[in-house]
Amino acid sequence: MTTLFNSYYIENTLEFNADKCVNCGVCVIVCPHAVFAENGGVVSVSKKSACMECGACMKNCPVDAIKVDAGVGCASAMIYAAIYGGEPTCGCDSEGNQAGCC
Ligand code: SF4
Ligand code: SF4
Numbered sequence: 001m002t003t004l005f006n007s008y009y010i011e012n013t014l015e016f017n018a019d020k021c022v023n024c025g026v027c028v029i030v031c032p033h034a035v036f037a038e039n040g041g042v043v044s045v046s047k048k049s050a051c052m053e054c055g056a057c058m059k060n061c062p063v064d065a066i067k068v069d070a071g072v073g074c075a076s077a078m079i080y081a082a083i084y085g086g087e088p089t090c091g092c093d094s095e096g097n098q099a100g101c102c
Pocket of ligand 1: 030033034051053054055056058
């Protein structure tokens with residue numbers, strides 16, 4: 001059963017390429033859900049299910065080591081979908097115009 005404010009998003013699109021990662025730690029800093037962790041100078045995904053697909057890590061990674069379908073998990077979109085029905089969408093169009101929340 002899906003609730004409005006799930007703490008965990010079991011299914012998400014986050015992909016981490018450890019071969020590309022240079023362990024700069026930026027994703028550890030910018031992720032609002034502490035999905036990434038640094039241990040002994042090595043960054044890894046520690047809580048993939050906590051990813052809300054905000055895209056901050058992907059936008060800030062200097063070597064494109066992270067891929068995520070950003071936007072579909074944002075809080076605004078989920079709230080809108082819960083109230084009005086349908087799939088969550090942020091309203092940003094395919095041409096990158098910022099009509100919505102991101
Ligand atoms: S998309 Fe957002 S919530 Fe998910 S890992 Fe990246 S920064 Fe964290
Ligand atoms: S921002 Fe990119 S390069 Fe830096 S630690 Fe995270 S995944 Fe690795």
